[in-house]
Amino acid sequence: MGRAPCCDKENVKRGPWSPEEDAKLKDYIEAFGTGNNWIALPQKIGLKRCGKSCRLRWLNYLRPNIKHGGFSEEEDNIICSLYISIGSRWSIIAAQLPGRTDNDIKNYWNTKLKKKLLGKRKNFNMNSPSASSSQDTKLADPADDNSLSNSAMERLQLHMQLQNLQNPFSVFSNPAVWPKLNPLQEKMMQTLQSFNDNSNPLFQPMTIPQPGQGQYDQLYEPKLDQIISTGFEVQDSYVVQKSDGQQSNLGVQSASTFQPELDEFMNNNNAVGMGEFDCFKEIEGSRDSMMWWPNDQFDTNSASSNSWDSASTPHQSDQVYQDFALRYNVY
DNA sequence: AATATGAACAACCGCACACGC
DNA sequence: GGCGTGTGCGGTTGTTCATAT
Numbered sequence: 001m002g003r004a005p006c007c008d009k010e011n012v013k014r015g016p017w018s019p020e021e022d023a024k025l026k027d028y029i030e031a032f033g034t035g036n037n038w039i040a041l042p043q044k045i046g047l048k049r050c051g052k053s054c055r056l057r058w059l060n061y062l063r064p065n066i067k068h069g070g071f072s073e074e075e076d077n078i079i080c081s082l083y084i085s086i087g088s089r090w091s092i093i094a095a096q097l098p099g100r101t102d103n104d105i106k107n108y109w110n111t112k113l114k115k116k117l118l119g120k121r122k123n124f125n126m127n128s129p130s131a132s133s134s135q136d137t138k139l140a141d142p143a144d145d146n147s148l149s150n151s152a153m154e155r156l157q158l159h160m161q162l163q164n165l166q167n168p169f170s171v172f173s174n175p176a177v178w179p180k181l182n183p184l185q186e187k188m189m190q191t192l193q194s195f196n197d198n199s200n201p202l203f204q205p206m207t208i209p210q211p212g213q214g215q216y217d218q219l220y221e222p223k224l225d226q227i228i229s230t231g232f233e234v235q236d237s238y239v240v241q242k243s244d245g246q247q248s249n250l251g252v253q254s255a256s257t258f259q260p261e262l263d264e265f266m267n268n269n270n271a272v273g274m275g276e277f278d279c280f281k282e283i284e285g286s287r288d289s290m291m292w293w294p295n296d297q298f299d300t301n302s303a304s305s306n307s308w309d310s311a312s313t314p315h316q317s318d319q320v321y322q323d324f325a326l327r328y329n330v331y
Numbered sequence: 332a333a334t335a336t337g338a339a340c341a342a343c344c345g346c347a348c349a350c351g352c
Numbered sequence: 353g354g355c356g357t358g359t360g361c362g363g364t365t366g367t368t369c370a371t372a373t
Contacts, residue, residue, distance in 0.1 A: 017340070039358065091361060111339055242349070
C-alpha cells in the first residue's frame with residue numbers, strides 16, 4: 001500500500017500564488033505562527049492550497065528578510081567553494097548565506113553559476129574531437145547534450161584523488177591515466193597531496209567513529225549539529241562565527257586555500273591560462289561510472305546512482321557527517 | 332511582426348527522515 | 353519495534369519573459 005497523499009489533489013489550487021493568497025498566508029503566520037502543522041494551516045485560513053505548497057511559499061518567498069536575485073561576487077565564491085566541498089547540499093549552503101533560500105541558490109547554480117564555472121558545453125565539444133575517442137567517453141551518451149555534470153568537475157577530481165589514497169589498486173592510482181587538469185585543479189591536487197601524511201585526519205576517513213560509538217557521540221555529532229545549524233555564518237577565511245560570538249575554525253583548507261584562484265576563475269580572468277578545461281573533455285560523461293565513495297561505503301547494488309542518492313548510503317545523516325569530515329578538519 | 336529558442340525563476344513531486352503513538 | 357504522519361530536502365517540471373532568427 002502506498003503512502004497516503006498529503007492533501008486532496010483534486011481540491012487544491014496549484015500554480016502561481018496570487019497576492020491575496022500571499023497576504024492571507026503571511027498575515028496569519030506573522031500573527032499566529034505555523035502551529036507546527038503545515039497540513040492543517042491552509043484549512044485554518046481558508047486557502048485552497050496544499051500544506052506543503054504553503055510551507056514552500058513561506059520559506060522561499062514570504063518569510064521576512066528574504067533576498068532575491070542580485071548575488072554578489074562574494075556569495076558566488078561561497079556557493080562555489082561549498083559546492084566543491086559538499087556538493088548539492090543546498091540547505092547547508094543556504095545556511096551560510098543569510099537571506100538566501102536553498103531553492104534560490106539551487107536555481108542560481110543551475111542557471112548561471114554552473115555555466116559560468118564550467119563554460120559552454122558546445123564549445124568544448126567542438127574543440128575536442130578527441131573526446132569521443134577517450135576511453136571514458138564511451139560510458140556516456142554522447143548524444144545527451146544535457147549530460148553536463150551535475151556535480152562540479154572539480155569535485156570529481158577531488159573524489160578521484162580520495163579513491164587513490166584509499167584504494168591503491170584503483171585505476172585512479174595511476175596518474176598516467178588521469179585526465180589533464182587545469183591549473184586550478186592541479187593546485188588543488190598538489191595541496192591535497194601535501195596533506196597526504198599520517199598526521200592529517202583529512203585522509204583518515206576509515207578512522208571516523210560510527211554513530212553510537214562513544215567518540216562519535218561526544219565529538220562528532222555535536223560538531224555536525226554545529227555545522228549544520230543556522231547559528232553561524234561563514235567569514236572569508238571560513239572561520240565560523242557562532243551566534244554566541246565565539247569563533248570556531250573549521251579548517252576548510254580545500255576551499256580557502258584556493259580562494260585567490262577561485263576568485264580569479266569566477267571573474268573569468270584567463271590569466272591562469274584556461275580557456276577550456278581539458279580535463280572536462282576527458283572525463284565528460286564518465287560521472288555515472290564513477291564511484292564517488294570508498295568501495296566499502298558504496299552499495300554496488302545501486303551503482304548506477306550518483307553519490308548523493310541516498311539509496312547508495314546506509315544512513316543519510318551519517319553520510320552527511322562523513323562527507324563533512326572528509327573535507328573539513330572536524331576534530 | 333511572427334516564431335523559435337533560451338534563460339530565469341517559481342512551484343511541484345517524490346523520497347527519506349524524524350517523531351509521536 | 354512497527355506504523356503512520358508531518359516535515360525537509362533535492363531533483364524536476366512548468367511558466368514567463370527576453371532575445372535571436
